[in-house]
Amino acid sequence: MVEAILCFSTEKFLQTQLPTDRLLLELAKCENQLKLWLCVSPENAVLFAKDPVGALRAADLGLEEDTLQELNLLLSAIAEKVLAAA
Numbered sequence: 001m002v003e004a005i006l007c008f009s010t011e012k013f014l015q016t017q018l019p020t021d022r023l024l025l026e027l028a029k030c031e032n033q034l035k036l037w038l039c040v041s042p043e044n045a046v047l048f049a050k051d052p053v054g055a056l057r058a059a060d061l062g063l064e065e066d067t068l069q070e071l072n073l074l075l076s077a078i079a080e081k082v083l084a085a086a
Helices: 002-007 010-017 022-029 031-040 042-050 052-059 065-085
Strands: none
Touching (some): 022 031, 022 065, 031 052, 042 052
């Protein structure tokens, strides 16, 4: 059962479950490219952990700047909520 879940395509899931969420769809489109980029060097993974949006820019995955800015705003809002709850 777990293998079936892990093999399920993220992009396919997003298309069927969340067709209006453009940000998630755009990120799902480049998921495999990002995974490859992260595996190329440990430095890429460290950059992604420290600055996800900067890493996405560095990986040059073809994401539009407005998508990256939207993701940055979302991540900032999450970080603020986490810090406020701590």
